[in-house]
Amino acid sequence: MNSAWKDAMNRFITAAALLALGTTAALAQSPEGDPAKGANVFKKCMACHAVGEGAKNKVGPELNGIVGRKMGAVEGFNYSDTLKEHNAKGDVWTAEVLDAYLTNPRSYMPGVKMVFAGLPKESDRVNLIAYLSGFNEDGTKK
Numbered sequence: 449m450n451s452a453w454k455d456a457m458n459r460f461i462t463a464a465a466l467l468a469l470g471t472t473a474a475l476a477q478s479p480e481g482d483p484a485k486g487a488n489v490f491k492k493c494m495a496c497h498a499v500g501e502g503a504k505n506k507v508g509p510e511l512n513g514i515v516g517r518k519m520g521a522v523e524g525f526n527y528s529d530t531l532k533e534h535n536a537k538g539d540v541w542t543a544e545v546l547d548a549y550l551t552n553p554r555s556y557m558p559g560v561k562m563v564f565a566g567l568p569k570e571s572d573r574v575n576l577i578a579y580l581s582g583f584n585e586d587g588t589k590k
């Protein structure tokens with residue numbers, strides 16, 4: 449091998465290694481999420497939802513303790529038949545289900561009356577779920 453070819457190969461191997469490292473770092477980071485960034489994403493929900501101590505139902509139900517909460521479970525909120533049916537079956541908002549729902553609410557759960565296009569960016573959803581996971585059912589911070 450001549451040396452110019454060797455240099456090119458070395459550069460290629462270095463670039464491939466860096467790319468692999470970057471991908472691993474991104475994958476390692478994604479299940480965690482950043483609650484501070486998630487608080488910012490939650491601004492998109494605040495026209496209709498509240499979270500935290502003293503949170504009240506608005507157009508949508510309050511979202512305290514939503515990660516792990518039973519679907520359609522807020523007392524006094526007038527849910528769609530769809531969410532009432534999920535409640536009757538005992539379905540739960542796990543982080544995975546929330547992620548799928550928030551990507552595109554009405555295609556994931558036809559019949560739901562939440563008028564929201566969805567969060568197509570995975571990082572937005574992961575950060576938002578990290579933020580929402582930080583609240584207990586009574587609205588206090590974990």
Ligand code: HEC
Nearest residue numbers: 492493496507508519520521527528531560561562563564
């Ligand atoms: C335009 C108003 C509106 C916006 C914006 C909105 N929602 Fe909703 N959301 C609703 C309504 C209304 C319901 C009740 C749906 C039903 O009964 O079918 C709901 C239901 C929900 C539920 C189910 C709650 C339960 O108790 O089962 C979750 C979770 C949820 N929204 C999360 C979010 C998040 C997170 C955002 C922001 C990314 C958001 N919503 C944006 C109106 C909205």
